[in-house]
Amino acid sequence: MDRLKGKVALISGGARGQGAAEARLFVGEGARVVIGDVLDDQAAQTASEINSKTGARVAVGIHLDVTRAADWRNAVATCQKEFGGLDILVNNAGIFNMSGLEDTSEELWDSIVNINQKGVWLGMKETVAAMRKRGGGSIVNISSVAGLTGSTGSTAYHGTKGAVRLLTKAAAVQYAPEKIRVNSVHPGLIGTQMIDIIPPDQRQAFHSIVPMRREGKPEEVANVVLFLASDDASYVTGAEFVVDGGLNAV
Numbered sequence: 001m002d003r004l005k006g007k008v009a010l011i012s013g014g015a016r017g018q019g020a021a022e023a024r025l026f027v028g029e030g031a032r033v034v035i036g037d038v039l040d041d042q043a044a045q046t047a048s049e050i051n052s053k054t055g056a057r058v059a060v061g062i063h064l065d066v067t068r069a070a071d072w073r074n075a076v077a078t079c080q081k082e083f084g085g086l087d088i089l090v091n092n093a094g095i096f097n098m099s100g101l102e103d104t105s106e107e108l109w110d111s112i113v114n115i116n117q118k119g120v121w122l123g124m125k126e127t128v129a130a131m132r133k134r135g136g137g138s139i140v141n142i143s144s145v146a147g148l149t150g151s152t153g154s155t156a157y158h159g160t161k162g163a164v165r166l167l168t169k170a171a172a173v174q175y176a177p178e179k180i181r182v183n184s185v186h187p188g189l190i191g192t193q194m195i196d197i198i199p200p201d202q203r204q205a206f207h208s209i210v211p212m213r214r215e216g217k218p219e220e221v222a223n224v225v226l227f228l229a230s231d232d233a234s235y236v237t238g239a240e241f242v243v244d245g246g247l248n249a250v
């Protein structure tokens with residue numbers, strides 16, 4: 001119940017999907033959360049549902065485009081103004097595309113790199129000072145199994161998620177002396193709106209190569225993110241956590 005008692009978390013892309021599941025779980029464990037997303041109405045709605053259920057103002061939804069430094073600064077200021085500081089960042093926002101190498105336009109490449117890769121770097125850059133003030137913190141970067149291995153498509157996505165894996169390790173080494181832990185999470189196929197673009201037959205075929213023969217649920221990723229965000233992971237940094245029903249073990 002109290003694994004994040006007294007902590008304040010900022011979750012990018014928290015309006016829906018895995019980020020929203022993390023916001024709900026974190027609040028259930030005693031945290032207060034700022035939910036940042038480009039989906040302003042949905043971020044406000046998710047925060048409002050959490051507050052209604054909790055009976056207290058423990059969640060706030062704000063506009064955050066992860067590619068914009070000014071938005072990150074506003075998000076950190078909101079954490080400080082609303083809840084007194086910042087202890088946890090979940091760099092969860094991301095976009096997915098299935099285009100192969102030659103089918104990827106420069107425009108598509110730039111948008112995926114900007115959101116999935118630059119967004120993660122900017123998030124860390126703009127939040128570490130606030131964590132330093134608290135004497136430490138935890139950053140959880142959401143990569144993917146696509147950041148560990150390749151496939152026939154999604155070239156830009158693979159590139160960005162691989163970059164998140166090593167950005168995580170570089171930051172972990174740099175900030176370990178300041179007690180800011182940085183880890184990456186690598187989900188497999190998780191049933192959120194992101195994967196609605198996968199044709200149903202391909203999605204079904206994918207299930208058959210997952211040893212557990214199914215997609216994961218957002219809550220199953222959130223449980224791992226909670227562990228990393230909490231003091232239970234006090235000696236864990238620079239590490240990668242695969243949440244994929246065994247896919248990466250094949």
Ligand SMILES: NC(=O)c1ccc[n+]([C@@H]2O[C@H](COP(=O)([O-])OP(=O)(O)OC[C@H]3O[C@@H](n4cnc5c(N)ncnc54)[C@H](O)[C@@H]3O)[C@@H](O)[C@H]2O)c1
Pocket residue numbers: 012013014015016017018019036037038039064065066067091092093094095096115142143144145186187188189190191192193194195
């Ligand atoms: N669903 C999967 O199968 C899967 C697998 C591996 C990794 N992931 C990763 O998990 C994370 C969460 O994805 P999800 O499955 O919950 O999908 P989702 O599409 O439901 O959620 C992604 C969220 O990111 C937000 N977002 C997009 N661009 C943004 C921007 N510029 N600034 C701020 N927010 C932005 C979206 O509005 C959305 O709320 C992503 O990083 C994704 O790449 C997902």
